[in-house]
Amino acid sequence: MAGYRESRMRVDGCNTVLRRGGNGPPLLFLHGAGGFGIWGDFHDRLASRFDVLAPSHPGFDGSDDPPWLDRVADLGHFYLDLMQALGLEQVHLVGHSLGGWLAAEIATRDTRRLASVTLMCAAGIHVEGIAQLDTFLLAPDERVRRQFVDKAKAESLAARVSDPANLDLVLKNQETAARLAWQPRLYDPHLRKWLHRIDRPTLVLWGDSDPIFPAAYAEAYGRLIPGAKAVVIERCGHQPNVEHPAETATAITTFIEGLSA
Amino acid sequence: MRFFNFHLMPYAAADLEAINANGSAWVTFPNSHYNPEIGADLYHGYLDQLEYADQLGYDGVCLNEHHQTAYGLMPIPGVLAGALARSVKRAKIAILGRALPLLNNPLMVAEEYAILDNLTRGRFIAGFVRGIGAEYHAMGVNPAESQARFHEAHDLIIRAWTEAGPFEHVGKHYHFRYVNPWPRPYQKPHPPIFTPSQGSTDTIRWSARNRYTYCQTLSPIAVVARFFDMYREEAEKAGYQATPDQLAWSNSIYVAETDEKAMREAKPHLEALQNRFLKMPIEMLLPPGYTSVESMKRIRAARVNVKPQTAEDLVKAGVVIVGSPNTVRERLAQYQELARFNTSLTKTQFGTMPLSQARENTEAVAREVLPYFQDKPTAVKEVAAQ
Numbered sequence: 001m002a003g004y005r006e007s008r009m010r011v012d013g014c015n016t017v018l019r020r021g022g023n024g025p026p027l028l029f030l031h032g033a034g035g036f037g038i039w040g041d042f043h044d045r046l047a048s049r050f051d052v053l054a055p056s057h058p059g060f061d062g063s064d065d066p067p068w069l070d071r072v073a074d075l076g077h078f079y080l081d082l083m084q085a086l087g088l089e090q091v092h093l094v095g096h097s098l099g100g101w102l103a104a105e106i107a108t109r110d111t112r113r114l115a116s117v118t119l120m121c122a123a124g125i126h127v128e129g130i131a132q133l134d135t136f137l138l139a140p141d142e143r144v145r146r147q148f149v150d151k152a153k154a155e156s157l158a159a160r161v162s163d164p165a166n167l168d169l170v171l172k173n174q175e176t177a178a179r180l181a182w183q184p185r186l187y188d189p190h191l192r193k194w195l196h197r198i199d200r201p202t203l204v205l206w207g208d209s210d211p212i213f214p215a216a217y218a219e220a221y222g223r224l225i226p227g228a229k230a231v232v233i234e235r236c237g238h239q240p241n242v243e244h245p246a247e248t249a250t251a252i253t254t255f256i257e258g259l260s261a
Numbered sequence: 262m263r264f265f266n267f268h269l270m271p272y273a274a275a276d277l278e279a280i281n282a283n284g285s286a287w288v289t290f291p292n293s294h295y296n297p298e299i300g301a302d303l304y305h306g307y308l309d310q311l312e313y314a315d316q317l318g319y320d321g322v323c324l325n326e327h328h329q330t331a332y333g334l335m336p337i338p339g340v341l342a343g344a345l346a347r348s349v350k351r352a353k354i355a356i357l358g359r360a361l362p363l364l365n366n367p368l369m370v371a372e373e374y375a376i377l378d379n380l381t382r383g384r385f386i387a388g389f390v391r392g393i394g395a396e397y398h399a400m401g402v403n404p405a406e407s408q409a410r411f412h413e414a415h416d417l418i419i420r421a422w423t424e425a426g427p428f429e430h431v432g433k434h435y436h437f438r439y440v441n442p443w444p445r446p447y448q449k450p451h452p453p454i455f456t457p458s459q460g461s462t463d464t465i466r467w468s469a470r471n472r473y474t475y476c477q478t479l480s481p482i483a484v485v486a487r488f489f490d491m492y493r494e495e496a497e498k499a500g501y502q503a504t505p506d507q508l509a510w511s512n513s514i515y516v517a518e519t520d521e522k523a524m525r526e527a528k529p530h531l532e533a534l535q536n537r538f539l540k541m542p543i544e545m546l547l548p549p550g551y552t553s554v555e556s557m558k559r560i561r562a563a564r565v566n567v568k569p570q571t572a573e574d575l576v577k578a579g580v581v582i583v584g585s586p587n588t589v590r591e592r593l594a595q596y597q598e599l600a601r602f603n604t605s606l607t608k609t610q611f612g613t614m615p616l617s618q619a620r621e622n623t624e625a626v627a628r629e630v631l632p633y634f635q636d637k638p639t640a641v642k643e644v645a646a647q
Contacts, residue, residue: 137289137398137544167561171554178549179405182397 004039004047004054011082014066017056022047025115025256026088028079029054032097032239033123033135033177034144034161035061035169042241045249049257050092055082057102059176061169072098072124072180072188076105083113090115092256096241097212098123098181101191104221107202108194116259118203118252119221121210121238123186125195127220133211134185136178140170147238149209157242186212195224202228203255205248207236229255262597262634265321265355266314266623267511267606270307270341272331273613274299277537285541286331287395300334306616308344310609310623315352317627320635321386322349323606325457326358328392329399332538339373346380353384357457357476357606360392362407363400367414367435371421371442378447387452388476389415393459394546405550408463410434422451455509460488461552469495469503476509476606479539482579485510486600493601505603510596513581513608516625520584526618527583528572534612536569586629593630605634 004021019039027050031037036056046052056063057075068074079102083091091114095103100122107117135143141158148154161170181187202225206218215232222228231251233240240248276294280286311322322345324338335341338356345354354377359370378385391411397404413432417440420428426441446452457476458464468475469492477485489508496503513531517523543564547557575581582592593605609626610619 136548137542139542139544167558168554171549171557174549175405175554178403182403182405182548183401185401 004043004052009082009085011085012058012066012068012078014058014078015064016058016082017062019043019054020052022050022052024050025090025092026051026053027092027094027256028083028088030079030093030095030099030102031057031060032099032121033173033181035173037157037160037242040242040245042245042249045245046094046252049253053086053088057099057176059179060173065172065176069176070179072101072105075102075180076109079106080110080113089113092116092118092252094118094120094252095122096120097238098177098186100124101181101187104191104195104198105188107198107200108191111198111200114200116201116203116256117198117225118205118255119225120205120240120248121207121213122204122217122221123181123213124188125192125217125220125224126184126187126189127216130214130216132213135212136182136185140174146211148243149207149235149237150243153243192220192224195221196226198225201255201259203252204228204230205240205251206230206232207238207240207243208232208234209236210238212238231255262602262637263320263506263604264626264631264635265323265353265509265604265606266311266319267323267325267357267608268307268311268610269325269327269333269608270303270335271534271538271610271612272300272334273303273610273615275331275538275613277533277613280331280537280540285395285545286538287541288329288398288545290331292329294331303616304334304341306619307610308341308348310616310619311345312348313620314609314623314627315349317624318631318635319352319627321353321355323355323357325356325388326360326390326392328363328396330395330538339377342377342385343380346377349381349384353386354381355386355388355455357388357455358390358392359388360390360396361414361418362391362410363396363402364414367417368421368437368440368442370414371418372444374418374452375422375442375444375446378452379444381447383447383452385446385448385452386455388455388457389418390457391551394548394551395541397548397551398545403550404548406434407551419451422446457511460484461556462491465491466495468492470499472496472501472503472507474507474509474604476511476604478511479580482510482596482600485579485596485602489600489602505601508600508602509604509606510600510602511606511608513611514589514593514626514630515581515583515609515622516586516589516629518585520588523583523585523588524572524576527581527614530612530614531572531575531581531583532570532612535575538612586625589626589630590633593634597634 006019059065093103100119101124141162144158145154204221222230283290326338327333328336374387427439430437454473456468456473493503515527609623
């Protein structure tokens with residue numbers, strides 16, 4: 001099992017938590033609105049092939065809450081600065097949910113440090129007429145339960161978010177998520193206009209039963225990003241990396257290793 | 262003591278079981294439950310009540326603002342204040358909204374309030390609130406920006422009323438090349454300002470520093486007294502002594518011949534208000550960022566194990582006053598002495614109470630309570646003189 005180290009680095013005046021493990025080409029994993037959570041099987045599997053960098057975004061978990069943070073686009077610029085600060089080149093960018101939106105923001109701005117982009121159950125765009133779960137009206141544990149097909153996995157995660165010891169963290173992450181994504185709800189109407197600029201190989205990776213961004217969202221991203229590949233994980237909700245870590249890590253690895261073949 | 266007749270204008274005909282099944286009367290409670298013919302009758306009946314309150318000698322009438330809810334039908338309170346501006350001849354008219362952060366253009370409040378102040382020739386009272394959490398779900402405004410938007414909007418409105426226009430405003434949330442509203446307010450420098458709150462420390466401090474009238478909503482009298490003490494302390498820190506007029510307690514009062522009769526008549530309507538119209542999940546009440554993480558934790562902890570409250574519980578805790586004329590007068594005098602306020606924002610209609618019953622109660626409170634407190638040395642002054 002690959003280990004990881006947790007450290008802090010200062011970028012744009014923001015003290016940022018960074019987890020890093022494994023060897024190989026750099027892979028930057030961008031977490032969703034609930035915060036990073038825990039380094040799990042999914043990250044271990046990626047770390048067996050890649051140098052995995054998994055930060056907590058500014059405003060989330062133990063990272064600072066910088067005064068400049070208002071929009072997902074602000075995080076986009078922050079990560080361009082972070083990649084520059086670390087001297088990263090040929091980065092495989094993997095973003096989940098809010099982090100998927102963020103990956104798209106980064107890649108529409110500047111792909112010079114990127115080798116590939118993976119959008120996993122990504123926020124960021126709106127698809128007309130598709131019913132979506134309003135997670136802001138659900139209690140934290142119920143919000144987790146509704147994101148899974150596998151009820152047993154959902155329960156252990158639900159227990160974690162309803163543990164009083166984690167309340168500060170849950171509230172902090174929710175507040176930042178609201179600041180970035182409350183209105184318009186989980187998208188930027190201007191993002192889709194520029195998705196065609198993403199000139200790196202892109203994987204659109206989705207759970208077949210995502211109640212927050214149903215399959216139509218995967219199809220829309222697939223259409224909007226030139227040459228994007230799509231993989232759908234079956235019996236899977238909004239968190240493929242947690243619900244099906246092996247299959248999800250394999251899908252990403254296969255996609256990336258297929259690029260150099 | 263000054264008495265304001267405070268109306269929420271609830272949809273009194275609401276299906277309480279449907280509210281219960283939905284989990285709330287707010288945001289997600291389908292508006293197919295609203296019948297416009299019944300609604301029109303309620304609006305007219307409620308406006309009649311407030312006009313009657315003026316004739317009965319209440320010092321003022323109060324409206325407020327809530328959105329997408331059967332709890333109150335005043336999303337645009339200025340419309341109703343406009344309807345009252347020419348028929349309420351003597352009493353003050355207070356809007357205990359508007360919820361400033363919900364607006365993308367707060368100058369519209371500067372304009373709306375200035376019109377009302379002109380129409381009433383200076384009988385208007387301007388309320389500024391943030392709105393409750395549910396409003397942020399209903400109106401698509403970011404709760405994490407609520408505090409900052411409130412303060413920026415407030416500062417801009419005060420400037421628009423007191424500085425000669427046109428001037429430019431460049432803030433974080435609002436940007437205007439020209440700030441130059443017509444009309445200007447009738448009162449100098451501007452209408453009195455009331456700031457209702459559920460008891461946020463920040464709001465109390467801010468209100469005291471600005472010498473605004475602080476209104477405490479829906480709380481047990483012991484809690485009200487604590488918040489009013491906090492206000493007085495903040496005023497002292499700001500270098501002045503707060504007067505009881507700066508403190509307003511928002512309550513419900515019901516008077517009948519005997520305590521038993523009063524309780525019997527008020528009970529279903531108080532319980533409908535408390536346990537149905539006010540009910541909502543905490544995620545709706547406290548959206549992320551609406552208040553600090555610390556306040557969020559305090560309120561969440563206080564809400565654990567909250568059971569439905571009976572009318573008897575509400576009376577016992579001093580959230581409301583229900584009883585015979587004597588009982589009501591005794592209680593009110595006792596509460597005034599305890600919390601040292603001199604403004605009572607009194608609902609005489611609440612929850613499902615029908616119009617005819619509300620009219621009788623509005624009259625009974627005017628007859629049995631008001632004369633004993635209005636224009637008299639207040640309990641506070643008597644205590645101070647001893």
